[in-house]
Amino acid sequence: MSKSSGKSSQKTPQAIRGTQDIFGADAESFAFVVETFERVRKLYRFRRVEMPVFEKTEVFARSIGETTDIVSKEMYSFEDRGGESLTLRPEFTAGIARAFLTNGWQQHAPVKLATHGPLFRYERPQKGRYRQFHQIDAEIVGAAEPQADVELLAMADQLLKELGIEGVTLHLNTLGDGDSREAWRAALVEHFRSVKDELSEDSQERLEKNPLRILDSKDRRDQKFVADAPKIDQFLSDDARAFFDAVTGGLDAAGVKWTRAESLVRGLDYYRHTAFEFIPDEGSDAAGKLGSQSTILGGGRYDGLMESLGGAATPAVGWAAGIERLAMLVGEKSETRADVIVVVENDAVLSKGIEAARKLRDGGMAVELVASGSPKKRFDKARKENPKALLSFDQRDAFQSNLRGDADVEASIRSILNDPAFDL
RNA sequence: GCGAUCGUAGCUCAGUUGGUCAGAGCGCCGGUUUGUGGUACCGGAGGUCGCGGGUUCAAACCCCGUCGAUCGCCCCA
Numbered sequence: 001m002s003k004s005s006g007k008s009s010q011k012t013p014q015a016i017r018g019t020q021d022i023f024g025a026d027a028e029s030f031a032f033v034v035e036t037f038e039r040v041r042k043l044y045r046f047r048r049v050e051m052p053v054f055e056k057t058e059v060f061a062r063s064i065g066e067t068t069d070i071v072s073k074e075m076y077s078f079e080d081r082g083g084e085s086l087t088l089r090p091e092f093t094a095g096i097a098r099a100f101l102t103n104g105w106q107q108h109a110p111v112k113l114a115t116h117g118p119l120f121r122y123e124r125p126q127k128g129r130y131r132q133f134h135q136i137d138a139e140i141v142g143a144a145e146p147q148a149d150v151e152l153l154a155m156a157d158q159l160l161k162e163l164g165i166e167g168v169t170l171h172l173n174t175l176g177d178g179d180s181r182e183a184w185r186a187a188l189v190e191h192f193r194s195v196k197d198e199l200s201e202d203s204q205e206r207l208e209k210n211p212l213r214i215l216d217s218k219d220r221r222d223q224k225f226v227a228d229a230p231k232i233d234q235f236l237s238d239d240a241r242a243f244f245d246a247v248t249g250g251l252d253a254a255g256v257k258w259t260r261a262e263s264l265v266r267g268l269d270y271y272r273h274t275a276f277e278f279i280p281d282e283g284s285d286a287a288g289k290l291g292s293q294s295t296i297l298g299g300g301r302y303d304g305l306m307e308s309l310g311g312a313a314t315p316a317v318g319w320a321a322g323i324e325r326l327a328m329l330v331g332e333k334s335e336t337r338a339d340v341i342v343v344v345e346n347d348a349v350l351s352k353g354i355e356a357a358r359k360l361r362d363g364g365m366a367v368e369l370v371a372s373g374s375p376k377k378r379f380d381k382a383r384k385e386n387p388k389a390l391l392s393f394d395q396r397d398a399f400q401s402n403l404r405g406d407a408d409v410e411a412s413i414r415s416i417l418n419d420p421a422f423d424l
Numbered sequence: 425g426c427g428a429u430c431g432u433a434g435c436u437c438a439g440u441u442g443g444u445c446a447g448a449g450c451g452c453c454g455g456u457u458u459g460u461g462g463u464a465c466c467g468g469a470g471g472u473c474g475c476g477g478g479u480u481c482a483a484a485c486c487c488c489g490u491c492g493a494u495c496g497c498c499c500c501a
Contacts, residue, residue, distance in 0.1 A: 017493090073425085073499090119501085121500080121501090124426095124497090124498090126496065126497095127494080127496090129500075134501095202497085202498065205498090218497090267499070277501095292495085293501075320501065326501095373452090374453080374454070376459090379460080379461060380463095381462095384462065400460095402460060402461095
């Protein structure tokens, strides 16, 4: 904005609530998370998949569960010009299931898939929570065996380690198979209904909508009833029991530390068997950085999902993690230093600066060219950036150059600009 | 949808019981030191103190509304 033009009378539009413009150190942390995920995912041979950001609304409505908050009030839905209801994806799993069915990926099953990108949920923004947020996601589709759960969790565990995130523990539970889950749910409803009047207002409502979530309640009034609520273990079929034992046994073999969380349930209707969340330990550094958003990676098995979309029964297991939350835990990632800053101290030698910068970049060096502003201040400006080497060009009586910096970088520069014209 | 806190230059913030309170640092622009130098000095641009009402002789400061941000509840990554 120049002095003569002054301020425009136009009002600058504001960013949409709950969206973010990520820049600088935060953007570096974000990129570090994604790059680490990409690296680890390849170690486990998960295949990259790109998904559309929006789908027909029914993809999410039918798979996630009509009564969940996500579907009933948190979706970004709109009609396209043909009058069809479309929705910006609130999660990855439903879209992946749809893609699996419509593209005939059964032929690849079991298939390990990984993706990442933006998701959208119409919620109140707060710490670590946005309306447009970003996740990394991993799924194994078409694998019924507990070994798939183990592999998936081992990858998650290794990812967190490679991100350098400490003080986080895998909380693990089983919801049993469909019948187990329903029996348990019925018993829970009965248990809590008998003390309904003593429950918190929120939990009285949960009793009708989503009784399993009463187990998660933070309200003191609910906790004593949660303690002696029926446990899923009482309702597990032999198969479900064996499945869970196989998962925990595999985790031990893989060296993944875990803890049983009997009251851990996930909000979405499609989960069966394994449910898990990586949660910061109480009082840990990580817990402090995340505020009230405690789960950094969560998922489970969703054997019933494909059928809800009209496909054949297909077992699958997956997880997702919020990139923003992970980025808060990986610490400051500073932007990389320049290898060289080329300073043009006199505009008469500008072309020489441009030429040198290009040649150095061709040679694989990260180069910044400083050639604007007060000529006398360019050098100091470059020094402040703390490059590995500093190359300055000037023209007084004659062209002259000056190079100083780390010995090895200096040597590379001299060999790349090995031309008398640069006077090195 | 509900609650709490906050909203002063591009950025981070000062502004005492309402009366030179429109400021500092950083950043930006220009200049000095006639120089091979990350330091210093001088000067400049830039703000209707989120917006709109109200109280008052007088409001950035008090009251109401509104918008926005932040944090929390619900829910969830």
